[in-house]
Amino acid sequence: MRTPLKTFAAPAALALVAALGGLGLSVAAGAQARDPAYAAAKAAGQVGEKRDGYLGVVGTQGADIQALVRDINNKRRAVYTSKAASLSSTIDEYAFTTGCRLILETSSGEKYQGLDGSWKTRGAGAPERDAKCP
Amino acid sequence: MTTLELTARPKAARSAPSSRSRTLDKQQGKRSVMRTMGLAGAVGGVIFLLAGCVNVTAPDKPIVIELNINIRQEVIYRLDADAANTIEENPEIF
Numbered sequence: 001m002r003t004p005l006k007t008f009a010a011p012a013a014l015a016l017v018a019a020l021g022g023l024g025l026s027v028a029a030g031a032q033a034r035d036p037a038y039a040a041a042k043a044a045g046q047v048g049e050k051r052d053g054y055l056g057v058v059g060t061q062g063a064d065i066q067a068l069v070r071d072i073n074n075k076r077r078a079v080y081t082s083k084a085a086s087l088s089s090t091i092d093e094y095a096f097t098t099g100c101r102l103i104l105e106t107s108s109g110e111k112y113q114g115l116d117g118s119w120k121t122r123g124a125g126a127p128e129r130d131a132k133c134p
Numbered sequence: 135m136t137t138l139e140l141t142a143r144p145k146a147a148r149s150a151p152s153s154r155s156r157t158l159d160k161q162q163g164k165r166s167v168m169r170t171m172g173l174a175g176a177v178g179g180v181i182f183l184l185a186g187c188v189n190v191t192a193p194d195k196p197i198v199i200e201l202n203i204n205i206r207q208e209v210i211y212r213l214d215a216d217a218a219n220t221i222e223e224n225p226e227i228f
Contacts, residue, residue, distance in 0.1 A: 034226050075227045083220055089209050096205050097213040101221055102228060134206055134214040 038072060041065055048111025048119050051104045051130060053080065053095030058111045073109050100133035 018074040041047045046065050050056040054073045057066055076098075077091070103112045106122040114120040114128045221228045 028201045072227050093209045098217040101217050134211050
């Protein structure tokens with residue numbers, strides 16, 4: 001009686017661990033990977049990095065792109081808000097500082113907002129940035 | 135309307151000059167001056183009130199607050215390192 005139970009329990013426990021591990025992995029993967037639609041829009045220059053630390057719609061885009069930008073900006077604002085609170089700065093200041101970095105980190109061909117407010121395409125050189133950027 | 139009544143009285147008194155009427159005229163004149171002053175004060179007050187009206191009209195364009203005003207330079211340097219971590223930790227939104 002004892003032996004069959006044991007032989008049953010061991011694989012069951014193993015399966016449980018495997019299932020949990022798989023779940024954990026997929027959650028981690030979900031947090032890490034950039035949404036393919038977002039990655040594509042960014043590479044295509046349909047969206048660009050604004051000076052204030054938020055994403056912008058470049059030119060006239062479809063409702064899907066607009067919704068994507070809105071969604072990402074909501075998530076960004078949530079991150080900026082919690083970070084700004086923990087560092088006792090304003091949300092705008094934290095967002096602006098992040099925006100400085102995001103513009104600097106754009107890849108060639110991606111869009112960013114220049115000093116005059118217009119959309120610029122990142123080239124090989126350094127991007128146009130606000131004098132306040134570190 | 136009241137102004138007519140006020141100016142008419144001293145004129146009537148002046149048409150028959152006598153020592154008694156002159157003192158009367160003086161008294162009436164004083165009173166009328168005071169009345170005129172009172173009236174002038176009231177009129178002035180009304181004008182003052184009218185001039186004191188402040189007309190507030192809503193702007194037809196949204197109020198844009200310049201971004202630069204809100205950003206303090208020294209704070210940005212302090213936040214920069216943390217911002218770099220934030221971008222690294224949240225690649226799905228940056």
